[in-house]
Amino acid sequence: MQVTTTNSTAATGATPSQKAQLQKAAQQFEAVFLRQMIGAMRSASLAEGISDSSATQQFQDMADARTADAMAGKGAMGIAELLMKQFGARVSDTPVAPDATAAGKATGA
Template identity: 60%
Template sequence: MQISNVTGTSAPQGGSTDKAALQQAAKQFEAIFLRQMIGAMRSSSQGEGLLDSSASDQFRDMADARTADSMAQKGSLGIAELLLRQFGGNTPSASAPTQDKGA
């Protein structure tokens, strides 16, 4: 899977295309993170099974990648949302009403 070029968009300053590209890159980052996490969990298993082979390992890797992609599209961990808040300037405190701390 190739990560999109966020800075190569043609929309002028902060256009909707920039936001869409940022959302896509954030989801792709979450998918890559999930793939790495699932792979690390698989590698910590307790040895080989009776029917394990290179073909079943390859199939398991493909299934893990598909699972990670699906989880990222659903926003299961929320990593993409946090990245959008960090890089998109959408902080929860900006939309929340301010309270007087002196009261």
């Protein structure tokens, strides 16, 4: 998984490549999409439960978020993979230098 790659580059002090950043953003997008989908499915219930309260709702939301994050991390829906196929060819594998991007903005490039 790319998560371990990102963690290892952070430990060595190297900057992550644009592909690694794209992979992380794609997984986060998939997680947000899944959270919205799970929330919509949960709100479609027709009857109120015996233990429905604001606290229960809050814990269900947290559990749904964790479930969505886990599903996105495993690529359960394949959304992140599709995003990588679509946008992966447009980014390079070279590390992104923070100073280079700041210099490019300052010169108007």
